[in-house]
Amino acid sequence: MIEFKNVQKQYPNGFLALNNINLQIEQGEYVAIIGLSGAGKSTLLRCINRMHDITDGSLQVNGVEVHKLKGSGIRKLRRNIGMIFQSYNLVTRVTVLKNVLVSFVPEMPFWRKVLGIFTKEEKRITLTALDQVGILDKAFVRVDQLSGGQQQRVALARTLAQKPEIILADEPVASLDPVTAKLVMEDFQRINHDLNMTIIMNIHHVELALAYATRIIGIRSGVIVFDGNVADVDGQVLDLIYSGQKQGKEQEANANESSA
Numbered sequence: 001m002i003e004f005k006n007v008q009k010q011y012p013n014g015f016l017a018l019n020n021i022n023l024q025i026e027q028g029e030y031v032a033i034i035g036l037s038g039a040g041k042s043t044l045l046r047c048i049n050r051m052h053d054i055t056d057g058s059l060q061v062n063g064v065e066v067h068k069l070k071g072s073g074i075r076k077l078r079r080n081i082g083m084i085f086q087s088y089n090l091v092t093r094v095t096v097l098k099n100v101l102v103s104f105v106p107e108m109p110f111w112r113k114v115l116g117i118f119t120k121e122e123k124r125i126t127l128t129a130l131d132q133v134g135i136l137d138k139a140f141v142r143v144d145q146l147s148g149g150q151q152q153r154v155a156l157a158r159t160l161a162q163k164p165e166i167i168l169a170d171e172p173v174a175s176l177d178p179v180t181a182k183l184v185m186e187d188f189q190r191i192n193h194d195l196n197m198t199i200i201m202n203i204h205h206v207e208l209a210l211a212y213a214t215r216i217i218g219i220r221s222g223v224i225v226f227d228g229n230v231a232d233v234d235g236q237v238l239d240l241i242y243s244g245q246k247q248g249k250e251q252e253a254n255a256n257e258s259s260a
C-alpha cells in the first residue's frame with residue numbers, strides 16, 4: 001500500500017507544489033491522476049519513488065517511510081517501483097532484447113556487466129515480458145526501427161522484467177496517436193489485471209483515464225480536489241478539477257484551511 005499523510009512538497013525556490021496530500025492506494029489499483037498542466041501531477045508521482053523529496057508529512061510504501069531511506073534503501077525501493085516516461089528512455093541503436101535485458105544490469109556482478117553476459121533465466125524473463133506486451137516478434141529488431149507505440153511497449157517490457165509491484169507512468173501515451181494510445185492503455189490494463197501490479201498514471205487525456213483506470217485523483221494547484229471511482233466522475237467533477245468554478249474554489253479553500 002502507498003500512503004500519503006499530510007504530505008507537502010515545497011521546491012527550493014519556495015513554490016508549494018503539493019499541499020496537504022492524504023491518500024491511500026492499495027496494491028493492484030489502477031489510478032489515473034488528472035489535472036491542469038502545473039497542477040502537481042508529476043511532483044506527486046515522483047515523490048513515491050524518491051525522485052523528489054517531500055518536505056513535510058509522511059509517505060510510506062508497504063510500510064516503509066520513503067523519505068527516510070538512504071542509498072541502498074532507495075535502490076531497493078526503486079527495484080520495486082517501475083517508472084515509465086513519455087519519452088520511453090530507450091537506447092535506440094540496439095535491439096529490443098538488449099534494451100529489456102538492461103533492467104538486470106543494476107543487480108549483476110561486475111564481471112557479467114563488463115562482458116555483457118546474461119543468464120538463461122534473465123533471457124527467459126525478458127522474452128516473457130516482451131510477450132506480455134505483444135512484441136515478442138520484435139526482440140531482435142533495433143529500437144529505432146519501431147513505431148512510437150512499439151517503443152513505449154519496449155519501455156513497459158523493461159519495467160515488467162524488473163517484476164515491480166508498482167508502476168508509475170508519467171504521461172505514457174502523450175506522444176502517441178489515439179489508436180496506439182488506446183493499445184498502450186490496454187497493455188497497462190492487462191498488466192494491472194493479470195499481474196496485480198499497482199498502476200499510477202499521470203494523463204492529460206481524460207477520456208482515456210475514464211475508459212481504463214478504476215480510480216481518478218484530480219489535482220488542482222497542489223491540492224487533491226477529487227478522489228473517487230471512475231463512475232463518479234461527471235461534468236461537475238471535471239469542472240472542479242479543470243476550470244475552477246465556484247465549487248472548485250470552495251474545496252481548495254477548505255483544503256487550504258484544513259492544512260493551515
Ligand SMILES: Nc1ncnc2c1ncn2[C@@H]1O[C@H](COP(=O)(O)OP(=O)(O)OP(=O)(O)O)[C@@H](O)[C@H]1O
Pocket residue numbers: 011012013015017035036037038039040041042043044202
Ligand atoms: N524544480 C522545481 N522548482 C520549482 N518549481 C517547480 C519545480 N518543478 C516543478 N515546479 C513547479 O511545480 C508545479 C507542479 O509541477 P508538476 O511538474 O508536478 O506539474 P504537472 O501537473 O505534472 O504538469 P504537466 O502536466 O505540465 O506535466 C508547477 O507549477 C511547476 O512549475
